[in-house]
Amino acid sequence: MKLPQLHRKSKKVYLISAITLFMVEFFIERYVHDSFIRPYLGDFLVVILLYAILMSISKLQVYTAAVVTLIFSYLVETAQYLQLVSFLGLEEYKWSRIIIGTSFSWWDVLMYSLGFLFIILIEQTSYRHIKP
Structure with missing residues (x-):
């Protein structure tokens, strides 16, 4: 089955989305210490954040960028598993623990996958509304 070619939004839309999502993620990291939003919604949103960043700085097509983002997320989770x-002896550096992470979770993999599906859904929905 051939996927339809979705048209990219302007880089500005993706950049604004990335900045907004970064601020939400920062707020969650700083101020939310619960058992749902921080561990689950944060992982869901980080995939969307990475996608928005990638789309704002590259010329990749929607599906390609979404898949690259998902694979990258899976690789980070694999690094946590390993x-x-x-x-690498980086335990003492907070930035390495934040970026790479320290604990593997199948729930994280699920949240990354749901974030990927959300990206595709939003892109397809917006494509229908602004068909060229």
């Missing part, structure tokens, strides 16, 4: 931070 305890890459410990293997």
